[in-house]
Amino acid sequence: xMKIIQGKGVSSGIALGRVRMYIRDEINVMRINIDNPDxxxxxxxxxxxxxxAQLNALYKNALTEMGENNAMIFGVxxxxxxxxxYNNSVEGIIRRQSVNAEYAVAATADxxxxxxxxxxxxxxxxxxxxxxxxxxxxxxxxxxxQVQQMDANDSCVICAQDLAPSETVQxxxxxxxxxxxxxxxxxxxxxxxxxxxxxPAVTGIGDELAELxxxxxxxxxxxxxxxxxxxxxxxYREMLHKLECAKHRTAYxxxxxxxxNITQDGHRVNLYANVSSLEDVxxxxxxxxxxxxxxxxxxxxxxxxxxxxxxxxxxxYRQILERMExxxxxxxxxxxxxxxxxxxxxxxxxxxxxxxxxGIRFCLANPMLFKTQLRALFRASAYGWLxxxxxxxxxxxxxxRIKEIITDVKDExxxxxxxxxxxxxxxxxxETPAAVMISxxxxxxxxxxxxxxxxxxxxxxAVDRQxxxxxxxxxxxxxxxxxxxxxTCENAHKVGAWVGICGEVGADEELTEAFLAMGVDxxxxxxxxxxxxxxxxxxxxxxxxxxxxxxxxVAW
Ligand code: PEP
Ligand code: MG
Numbered sequence: 001x002m003k004i005i006q007g008k009g010v011s012s013g014i015a016l017g018r019v020r021m022y023i024r025d026e027i028n029v030m031r032i033n034i035d036n037p038d039x040x041x042x043x044x045x046x047x048x049x050x051x052x053a054q055l056n057a058l059y060k061n062a063l064t065e066m067g068e069n070n071a072m073i074f075g076v077x078x079x080x081x082x083x084x085x086y087n088n089s090v091e092g093i094i095r096r097q098s099v100n101a102e103y104a105v106a107a108t109a110d111x112x113x114x115x116x117x118x119x120x121x122x123x124x125x126x127x128x129x130x131x132x133x134x135x136x137x138x139x140x141x142x143x144x145x146q147v148q149q150m151d152a153n154d155s156c157v158i159c160a161q162d163l164a165p166s167e168t169v170q171x172x173x174x175x176x177x178x179x180x181x182x183x184x185x186x187x188x189x190x191x192x193x194x195x196x197x198x199x200p201a202v203t204g205i206g207d208e209l210a211e212l213x214x215x216x217x218x219x220x221x222x223x224x225x226x227x228x229x230x231x232x233x234x235x236y237r238e239m240l241h242k243l244e245c246a247k248h249r250t251a252y253x254x255x256x257x258x259x260x261n262i263t264q265d266g267h268r269v270n271l272y273a274n275v276s277s278l279e280d281v282x283x284x285x286x287x288x289x290x291x292x293x294x295x296x297x298x299x300x301x302x303x304x305x306x307x308x309x310x311x312x313x314x315x316x317y318r319q320i321l322e323r324m325e326x327x328x329x330x331x332x333x334x335x336x337x338x339x340x341x342x343x344x345x346x347x348x349x350x351x352x353x354x355x356x357x358x359g360i361r362f363c364l365a366n367p368m369l370f371k372t373q374l375r376a377l378f379r380a381s382a383y384g385w386l387x388x389x390x391x392x393x394x395x396x397x398x399x400x401r402i403k404e405i406i407t408d409v410k411d412e413x414x415x416x417x418x419x420x421x422x423x424x425x426x427x428x429x430x431e432t433p434a435a436v437m438i439s440x441x442x443x444x445x446x447x448x449x450x451x452x453x454x455x456x457x458x459x460x461x462a463v464d465r466q467x468x469x470x471x472x473x474x475x476x477x478x479x480x481x482x483x484x485x486x487x488t489c490e491n492a493h494k495v496g497a498w499v500g501i502c503g504e505v506g507a508d509e510e511l512t513e514a515f516l517a518m519g520v521d522x523x524x525x526x527x528x529x530x531x532x533x534x535x536x537x538x539x540x541x542x543x544x545x546x547x548x549x550x551x552x553x554v555a556w
Pocket of ligand 1: 187294296335431451452453454455456502503504
């Protein structure tokens with residue numbers, strides 16, 4: 001029998017496939033006494049070899065997709081599993097205590113991680129998280145837990161309670177037909193990633209998600225937010241037809257490649273792309289972006305046991321700039337905390353993380369980490385048109401502090417004879433009501449603003465962007481927000497700064513006319529939204545600007 005489940009469509013498109021439940025793996029290790037230490041040691045060794053084979057495969061994959069620097073970590077992990085000290089420790093615990101391999105691995109991981117954690121040398125200290133990582137992998141092999149791996153022919157619809165950014169990035173995107181989550185919202189990073197990739201996604205499904213089983217036939221309609229489980233013949237045909245229409249629309253939109261983003265009355269605007277990885281840059285170019293308006297650099301820190309080094313970051317930033325061939329690339333500095341929790345940092349638990357040590361606050365509290373990123377960015381600036389922007393700003397003092405650090409970075413690079421550009425544009429993300437209210441002062445300090453409407457909505461309307469229970473209150477079209485954007489534009493333009501919108505509302509076609517009438521200079525959206533917006537812009541006429549503004553309550 002067909003079952004229909006209603007969720008919230010956050011990335012449009014139709015996917016027909018089979019359910020794959022993603023269950024966050026928790027490893028609970030028990031201590032069990034065993035009689036045959038030889039056999040137990042053999043069991044450990046087999047799991048260790050399996051883990052090494054996985055790491056080798058990951059190394060090869062990463063090498064082709066992300067280059068030597070990013071692949072290296074898997075090589076290092078493989079070597080660690082050959083380390084005699086580590087292996088002797090596991091063997092010793094199994095034999096001396098007559099305990100199971102799982103317990104011996106977990107105990108070894110704890111002992112080694114503790115030992116590394118107190119070392120003087122930075123490099124060795126960082127090995128603590130690696131040793132935990134490799135031990136987890138061996139434990140999974142011992143427990144035959146098949147996690148996060150998808151077979152070669154395994155295209156599927158990923159269904160999960162919730163997906164953290166670190167979980168979404170690890171899926172092989174070519175095999176994911178759609179994402180469905182019980183929780184999550186339209187500005188969650190799963191939704192953003194899905195839109196970037198042009199994959200349908202439905203969130204906020206709630207308890208009904210638990211009724212789905214691996215292998216169930218499913219149709220996901222990301223436009224209406226509906227899931228059809230075991231669809232009947234009629235629905236199947238209807239959805240196939242919808243899929244066909246969507247293909248025609250895509251074909252039509254692609255004819256707009258190479259055309260200007262210009263209104264009927266000759267007003268031009270930049271249409272840029274929001275991206276999180278090098279792969280996304282290719283998608284952005286494919287969709288004819290005029291530049292990158294938001295590179296979420298924190299994604300480089302995901303999925304790894306330690307923060308990326310200056311060299312690793314430099315190579316990635318440089319590649320992005322080179323691929324963009326002189327088009328503007330706005331890179332946002334590390335924005336962690338709140339909804340973005342990352343593997344390589346252990347963030348202190350906070351009562352209200354959205355109001356906590358996040359964004360620029362985290363970077364200013366960790367100046368070495370921040371400096372490493374800025375050095376990498378300035379070094380990369382020699383290879384293209386770079387702009388850097390800072391998240392979660394609330395004061396002029398923060399900008400001044402950032403500029404002091406930038407001055408130090410530039411002095412260092414000069415001393416080291418490393419090339420960089422002096423004219424890198426600096427910008428502030430307008431994500432807090434405070435930033436709007438002092439936008440006249442901030443504008444004097446920077447070259448541009450970028451409105452982060454996802455957070456600006458959260459902080460202005462007091463609505464947690466992560467909480468589906470209050471999503472009905474999260475209205476980025478709220479007149480308060482529209483007025484804030486107008487104020488921001490006016491204050492920026494008075495001193496010649498430009499203004500972009502990089503939050504999700506930038507793609508809201510109902511508001512495109514209003515944004516242009518307010519003077520927004522750039523809209524940065526998920527790549528697949530660029531061509532539809534171009535179509536929209538080319539049909540607009542802004543000659544009656546005041547009328548447009550008063551119709552939405554932002555005239556004064
Ligand atoms: C925003 O807040 O609008 C934004 C673009 O940043 P993020 O969604 O990454 O917080
Ligand atoms: Mg934000």
